[in-house]
Amino acid sequence: MDEDWHVYWKNPGDSGLAPTIEWKIPEGFTVGEIQWPYPVRINAGPLTSFGYEKEVILWSQIFPPKEFAELETVEIFANVEWLACRVDCIPGKAELSLMFPKSDGPPEIDPFGSEVLGKSRPLWPMDSSSWSIRVVNHPEKFVIKFLPPHSNASLKDVVFFPDDDQLIEHAAAQELQTDPMGYQLILTKSHLMITVPNYIEGVLTQALSWDDSSVHRALKIKVMLEDPGPASSSTVGSLNLWLACLFAFLGGIILNFMPCVLPVLSLKILGLIKSADNRRKILISGLLFVGGVVVSFWILAGILVALQSAGHQLGWGFQFQSPVFVIAIALVLFILALNLFGVFEIRFALNVRPGVTSLGYWGSFLSGILATVVATPCTAPFMGTAIGFALTQPPIVALLIFTCLGLGMASPFLLLCIFPGALRFIPKPGKWMYGLKVALGILLLACVVWLVWVLGLQQGFWTDLSHPTTQNLNVKNDKISWQEFSPELLAQLRTQGKPVFIDFTAAWCLSCQVNDRLVFQNDKVARTFKELGITALKADWTNHSESISKTLSGYGKNSIPLYVLYGNQREAPFILPELVTVDLVVKVLQQNIKRD
Amino acid sequence: MNRIGKVLMVVSMLFFLAPNILHAAVTTGEAAPDFTLTDTNGQSHSLSQFKEKCVVLEWFNHDCPFVKKHYDSGNMQALQKEYTGKDVVWLAINSSAAGKEGYYNAEQTNQMTKDKAAAPTAVLLDADGKVGQLYGAQTTPHMYIINPEGILIYQGAIDDKKSADSADIATSKNYVKSALDAAMAGQPVGDSTTKSYGCSVKY
Numbered sequence: 001m002d003e004d005w006h007v008y009w010k011n012p013g014d015s016g017l018a019p020t021i022e023w024k025i026p027e028g029f030t031v032g033e034i035q036w037p038y039p040v041r042i043n044a045g046p047l048t049s050f051g052y053e054k055e056v057i058l059w060s061q062i063f064p065p066k067e068f069a070e071l072e073t074v075e076i077f078a079n080v081e082w083l084a085c086r087v088d089c090i091p092g093k094a095e096l097s098l099m100f101p102k103s104d105g106p107p108e109i110d111p112f113g114s115e116v117l118g119k120s121r122p123l124w125p126m127d128s129s130s131w132s133i134r135v136v137n138h139p140e141k142f143v144i145k146f147l148p149p150h151s152n153a154s155l156k157d158v159v160f161f162p163d164d165d166q167l168i169e170h171a172a173a174q175e176l177q178t179d180p181m182g183y184q185l186i187l188t189k190s191h192l193m194i195t196v197p198n199y200i201e202g203v204l205t206q207a208l209s210w211d212d213s214s215v216h217r218a219l220k221i222k223v224m225l226e227d228p229g230p231a232s233s234s235t236v237g238s239l240n241l242w243l244a245c246l247f248a249f250l251g252g253i254i255l256n257f258m259p260c261v262l263p264v265l266s267l268k269i270l271g272l273i274k275s276a277d278n279r280r281k282i283l284i285s286g287l288l289f290v291g292g293v294v295v296s297f298w299i300l301a302g303i304l305v306a307l308q309s310a311g312h313q314l315g316w317g318f319q320f321q322s323p324v325f326v327i328a329i330a331l332v333l334f335i336l337a338l339n340l341f342g343v344f345e346i347r348f349a350l351n352v353r354p355g356v357t358s359l360g361y362w363g364s365f366l367s368g369i370l371a372t373v374v375a376t377p378c379t380a381p382f383m384g385t386a387i388g389f390a391l392t393q394p395p396i397v398a399l400l401i402f403t404c405l406g407l408g409m410a411s412p413f414l415l416l417c418i419f420p421g422a423l424r425f426i427p428k429p430g431k432w433m434y435g436l437k438v439a440l441g442i443l444l445l446a447c448v449v450w451l452v453w454v455l456g457l458q459q460g461f462w463t464d465l466s467h468p469t470t471q472n473l474n475v476k477n478d479k480i481s482w483q484e485f486s487p488e489l490l491a492q493l494r495t496q497g498k499p500v501f502i503d504f505t506a507a508w509c510l511s512c513q514v515n516d517r518l519v520f521q522n523d524k525v526a527r528t529f530k531e532l533g534i535t536a537l538k539a540d541w542t543n544h545s546e547s548i549s550k551t552l553s554g555y556g557k558n559s560i561p562l563y564v565l566y567g568n569q570r571e572a573p574f575i576l577p578e579l580v581t582v583d584l585v586v587k588v589l590q591q592n593i594k595r596d
Numbered sequence: 597m598n599r600i601g602k603v604l605m606v607v608s609m610l611f612f613l614a615p616n617i618l619h620a621a622v623t624t625g626e627a628a629p630d631f632t633l634t635d636t637n638g639q640s641h642s643l644s645q646f647k648e649k650c651v652v653l654e655w656f657n658h659d660c661p662f663v664k665k666h667y668d669s670g671n672m673q674a675l676q677k678e679y680t681g682k683d684v685v686w687l688a689i690n691s692s693a694a695g696k697e698g699y700y701n702a703e704q705t706n707q708m709t710k711d712k713a714a715a716p717t718a719v720l721l722d723a724d725g726k727v728g729q730l731y732g733a734q735t736t737p738h739m740y741i742i743n744p745e746g747i748l749i750y751q752g753a754i755d756d757k758k759s760a761d762s763a764d765i766a767t768s769k770n771y772v773k774s775a776l777d778a779a780m781a782g783q784p785v786g787d788s789t790t791k792s793y794g795c796s797v798k799y
Binding site: 014016044083089091192 | 661725729732734735751759791797
């Protein structure tokens with residue numbers, strides 16, 4: 001075609017007409033569907049058409065009958081009609097014919113044909129059955145949620161071309177957003193849509209290649225339409241900056257109640273009671289605590305971002321993958337516990353006494369740092385989503401989200417410092433404090449024991465009994481038989497259409513351990529796994545693992561716990577919340593998996 | 597968690613409820629927006645002045661092969677004559693911008709109407725495309741039908757054979773005819789929204 005002229009795709013868009021081919025073939029022959037190369041958008045004012053510029057090859061396969069001996073001459077005719085437009089339009093038609101003279105020799109390859117085929121093939125939309133693609137039906141929008149199998153795939157100018165010409169507004173902008181599950185493309189529903197279809201069919205293109213081929217820019221998709229519904233509480237339709245900040249803040253608040261953080265904070269509050277008479281000092285120490293928390297979040301985020309941009313696959317809580325770090329934290333917590341038991345008095349840190357101002361202030365700052373550091377193995381609800389989002393954003397945005405996380409975590413304590421009146425409800429210091437100190441000390445010691453256990457696992461001193469390996473598949477019936485996760489095993493199970501549950505966990509991840517003890521070792525949960533024939537995979541992140549980090553970021557996450565469920569349909573995975581209960585897991589499993 | 601999940605859903609839904617500013621278009625079954633345009637004889641027409649009458653809006657461009665299909669065959673003129681004879685108001689609208697394909701001044705347009713023996717109630721000029729875009733007219737031809745209550749009862753193609761070949765008219769189902777006949781008989785319109793086909797409107 002000359003410059004500026006175009007012909008149309010099978011869905012021509014707002015205007016135009018798709019080419020048609022009417023075949024005349026000998027009896028017994030059949031013609032396959034036209035292989036439509038992926039189209040481009042052609043904009044004219046407020047209207048948008050889909051078509052081809054310069055050149056297009058429409059390929060159809062013709063099949064001879066089964067008992068065809070090729071002993072007679074075969075002639076094939078095609079009546080082709082098309083519409084070519086620039087601004088003005090000209091309908092065109094041609095009668096084409098192709099003759100195959102009779103021959104009894106072996107078939108020959110037509111060099112022109114194979115050249116044309118070689119040129120066209122990369123332009124055909126490729127199969128996407130190994131992809132995770134969902135389309136959600138919102139009141140005015142369709143949202144295509146997709147996750148490239150290669151999580152490092154870069155995307156540019158993603159456009160969806162629907163097969164149906166009454167599905168979406170062709171001229172509307174299609175916004176691409178990052179999503180905890182990968183990406184989502186927002187489409188505006190057509191005002192011409194009569195009924196919402198069951199399936200969404202079309203072609204998803206981008207300016208770069210979807211795979212390593214550097215040519216495959218188009219994906220063929222056919223996906224059942226889903227209703228938004230309360231599908232997953234940790235997946236938000238559209239996570240923008242402010243929502244991510246809000247999540248980070250909420251997640252921060254929840255962190256206060258995590259088992260390792262609670263003692264550290266309780267000690268801070270005890271310190272406050274002692275000095276409840278000096279409002280100014282309390283306020284200053286409160287602010288310093290906030291400073292300590294926020295600065296350590298910045299440092300953690302900074303290290304994480306820097307290491308990630310240097311090409312390392314790391315995630316939240318990565319520091320606990322280092323044995324040296326685990327030893328250091330275990331020591332600090334141990335010393336604190338001894339201090340609480342009264343083995344020795346250190347005027348360090350946690351007891352802010354009026355008069356011991358300089359160390360007291362430093363103590364506030366340091367306990368902010370300590371609280372943050374011991375909080376990282378606990379991923380609270382909301383937090384995972386916010387961190388996953390933060391790490392896909394430019395550094396300045398990531399910094400803002402981590403600041404919100406820190407502010408959220410420090411906010412309850414800061415509030416107490418601003419309104420020390422609230423402390424009046426706590427009884428006056430006395431004997432009960434001794435008892436509380438011992439209780440908190442025991443909690444801290446438990447944390448130390450846990451850290452030593454983590455260390456032992458990392459160093460291979462002992463193995464984890466709650467992480468059975470494949471050998472004890474046939475042990476007791478009321479246990480889930482976990483298999484070790486690998487991306488290859490997952491892909492294999494998925495192609496077999498088997499339901500799969502993946503538990504991303506680590507010994508140092510406290511939330512994971514709590515979930516494991518309370519939920520995944522529960523008989524009812526184990527029975528449900530068995531009844532529904534779910535293959536259970538455990539991805540252990542206790543030590544650094546590139547492939548697990550990569551898989552996590554594929555789900556838009558950089559933190560654990562993460563629980564992923566694949567149903568027995570070729571649908572996108574279901575993500576469970578960070579903190580689960582027996583009832584919730586059983587319900588989710590039963591809802592998402594159909595019995596054979 | 598469940599309750600939190602629900603709250604999150606509501607929050608996330610809000611992002612999809614943002615009004616769609618880009619596409620002014622009309623919805624079948626809703627009131628057709630009013631407009632005022634000047635016809636080729638300098639007379640002004642508003643949709644609201646035709647209350648209690650059925651109104652057909654026909655977007656055309658005489659240089660477009662799909663419009664030619666229906667005019668050169670006499671199909672469009674026959675429809676215009678039949679239904680204006682049944683008290684239907686038929687407004688042919690040209691939204692080609694000045695200088696674009698299909699744009700002609702009032703005098704030239706009158707000459708073409710006469711040459712083609714077209715019989716609309718009036719031929720309206722919409723060179724700034726305002727009414728075309730108000731109705732979301734995408735192609736020529738593009739047809740709209742408004743009932744006597746001012747409700748849009750049909751929008752879309754003239755018929756179901758998407759081609760520029762006038763030989764297809766005989767075997768195609770004419771949506772405009774079916775819709776008008778149904779409306780006049782007090783019946784609901786079967787196909788009330790279809791995808792129009794043809795050249796793009798030259799805004």
